[in-house]
Amino acid sequence: MPPTRPSLPSARLSAAISLLTALFTCATAHAGPPFQTDDPEPVDYRHFEMYAFTLSDGTTSGGTTLSAPAYEVNYGVVPNVQLHLVLPYSTLFAPDGPTVHGIGDTELGVKLRFVKETKHTPQIGIFPFFEFPSGNADKGLGVGKTWYRMPVWLQKSWGPEDHEWTTYGGGGYAVVPQDGFTNYSFAGWLVQRQFNKKINLGAELFGHGPQTPDTNRASTMLDLGGIYEFKEGFDLLFAAGKSIYGQPETYTYLSLYWTWGPKDAANTGDKDQPVSGTGSKMLSALTHLRPH
Secondary structure (H helix, E strand, C coil): CCCCCCCCCHHHHHHHHHHHHHHHHCHHHHCCCCCCCCCCCCCCECCEEEEEEEEEEEECCCEEEEEEEEEEEEEEEECCEEEEEEEEEEEEECCCCCEEEEECCEEEEEEEEEECCCCCCCEEEECCEEEECCCCHHHCCCCCCCEEEEEEEEEEEECCHHHCEEEEEEEEEEECCCCCCCCEEEEEEEEEEECCCCEEEEEEEEEECCCECCECCCEEEEEEEEEEEEECCEEEEEEEEEEEEECCEEEEEEEEEEEECCHHHHHHHHCCCCCCHHHHHHHHHHHCCCCC
16 A cells, blocks of 8 residues: 555645545546446437436545435437436545535536447447536535546447456546646546346456646556346446555445336437437537536
8 A cells, every 4th residue: 555645734635625526426427337437338319327326435635525315317319429417415524624515516418429339349439528516615515616527438348148248448638627626637447247137247447647736646446346137227336446556545336227218219329310309409508508
């Protein structure tokens, strides 16, 4: 285990806690639940999926952030495109201060797959999103300004459906235009296996650069987790891990997952169709949103 960093001055510690709270409150939002690494595969066209989750992240200097309850909702607005929303309620257990709780920052995003998987090539997509400062940054429950993240993800699967292997990963860059914070890069890679109809298990390596001027150490984490299917469209997701290099961190995730939608639309998500009608209007409106 790397040596513990000295305590930060109180003002800088507050800033570091604010960023870590926002980052890890949304970690599952831009992660492929239950992991921090995401995949390029959007929700099926005209289908919904929802996660009711709890997430915790702890660092030596920043304390522990617990998001519970928190909710993620995704919708397949047009083929190969999903809209994304996360609403968290967060509690911050600071190492040298009071425990605080309240609404965290709100996350909105769009996942877009532009290369489909074939026998010899992976599927590729992007998942840009932005965080609105709906949390109280003075309490460490948000960043205080809108910030952005742009990743590129790849995925490839092989083997029979009931014993399928899947690997995916990628990386990107986060822009955090707030005093006391820094822009940073991130990357991750994951391998999963479907052991039977009910159980899927996986492992990931996920890393990020320094996230505040005082946090001059990056972190690389090893997480283990999986999915248990109660019945079609209703699953339990779980994961836990810790850093194996750099800044000490811990990570846990637990959620219930639902998905639903018209069966006649489920298979259209893999077909090339123009973005038109209501879907086009929704996508256009989202891409023209700007923070005030």
